[in-house]
Amino acid sequence: MIDVLVAGGGPAGLATALHATAAGLEAVVVEPRAAPVDKACGEGIMPSGLQALAGLGVDVGGSLLSGIRYLDARHRVQVRFRDGAGRGVRRTALHEALTRRAVERGVRIVEGKVEEVRQYADSVTAGGLRARWLVAADGLHSPLRRRLGLEVTDRRPRRYGLRRHYRVAPWTDFVEVHWSVGGEAYVTPVGDDLVGVAVLSTARRGFDAHLAHFPELAALLDGPPVTSVRGAGPLRQRARRRTAGRVLLVGDAAGYTDALTGEGVALALATSAAAVRCLRAGRPQAYEAAWRRLSLRHRVLTEGLVRISGNPATARLVVPAAARMPSVFAGAVHALQ
Numbered sequence: 001m002i003d004v005l006v007a008g009g010g011p012a013g014l015a016t017a018l019h020a021t022a023a024g025l026e027a028v029v030v031e032p033r034a035a036p037v038d039k040a041c042g043e044g045i046m047p048s049g050l051q052a053l054a055g056l057g058v059d060v061g062g063s064l065l066s067g068i069r070y071l072d073a074r075h076r077v078q079v080r081f082r083d084g085a086g087r088g089v090r091r092t093a094l095h096e097a098l099t100r101r102a103v104e105r106g107v108r109i110v111e112g113k114v115e116e117v118r119q120y121a122d123s124v125t126a127g128g129l130r131a132r133w134l135v136a137a138d139g140l141h142s143p144l145r146r147r148l149g150l151e152v153t154d155r156r157p158r159r160y161g162l163r164r165h166y167r168v169a170p171w172t173d174f175v176e177v178h179w180s181v182g183g184e185a186y187v188t189p190v191g192d193d194l195v196g197v198a199v200l201s202t203a204r205r206g207f208d209a210h211l212a213h214f215p216e217l218a219a220l221l222d223g224p225p226v227t228s229v230r231g232a233g234p235l236r237q238r239a240r241r242r243t244a245g246r247v248l249l250v251g252d253a254a255g256y257t258d259a260l261t262g263e264g265v266a267l268a269l270a271t272s273a274a275a276v277r278c279l280r281a282g283r284p285q286a287y288e289a290a291w292r293r294l295s296l297r298h299r300v301l302t303e304g305l306v307r308i309s310g311n312p313a314t315a316r317l318v319v320p321a322a323a324r325m326p327s328v329f330a331g332a333v334h335a336l337q
Helices: 011-022 048-054 089-103 144-148 207-211 213-219 264-280 283-311 316-325 325-337
Strands: 002-007 027-031 063-067 068-070 076-080 086-088 107-110 117-119 124-126 130-134 162-165 174-179 185-192 196-203 230-231 247-249
Touching: 002 011, 002 124, 002 144, 002 264, 011 027, 011 063, 011 089, 011 264, 048 144, 048 264, 063 185, 068 316, 076 316, 076 325, 086 185, 089 107, 130 264, 144 247, 162 207, 185 207, 196 207, 207 230, 247 264, 264 283, 283 316, 283 325, 316 325
Parallel strands: 002 027, 002 130, 027 107, 068 174, 130 247
Antiparallel strands: 063 086, 068 076, 117 124, 124 130, 162 196, 162 230, 174 185, 185 196
């Protein structure tokens, strides 16, 4: 019988399998798509995430990220990371590196899809396989979260993200977050001549229509777009809890606030490690508290920023306030890095 069956072979699922293997557990990943898989995301990996990847023996390369910069039409404020550099990494490159490491470590990756889940006193069956534990890492709109009765409907305004890459030399080694009353544009250097631009907003419109709200940024994108537009959303997803018997939820499947603070990969890596520690100790019920503890700062700070950005009267004050109170802005960045 398999020790840990992982539904979903994205970064959270592969990290879970790697942590399980390191803990002496047999891990099998079930994933319907061939690697590498692309996804709409900001592609910035915070220093803590980079350290977690190094701990798994994963080298992702990419572009150096020195810190975070907030901008609007009249103001700018920036903070350098305190605990080392981050990296701007194409999502496909991250997925390739994790997949390669998982194969090196003996993780079996099976093509397929986990749909029906049956639980017993000492095991769970899913995807035609039997395991002691099942980890659901099947993404933002997790079908397993819904089938297990863990999904919670959220009535608040829905936010969406769109991402595209431009063939232009990065003008900075900072992640830039451009603010406007129409939303935010999250800019990440991911190569010597490539930048990724993700726009976040409650408005449903095309990428170019979003970019029109950021004329200063648009002027910097003098190279051609080189990837198609990818979208994601609604971004906010809630779960009643992260455990259901012998099933644990990790990554975006466990619940997601927003992409604005760019901590998704780092948080997925941290919580996947916590999930495996709980399983290794035979205490899956301890994972809920561990997840809440690890995600608390992210959830509180990100939710606060999203609420502010949703009101035009307060959204226009974010960058001026950060510029007037640089120590507060620095504290928030350091808390999330």
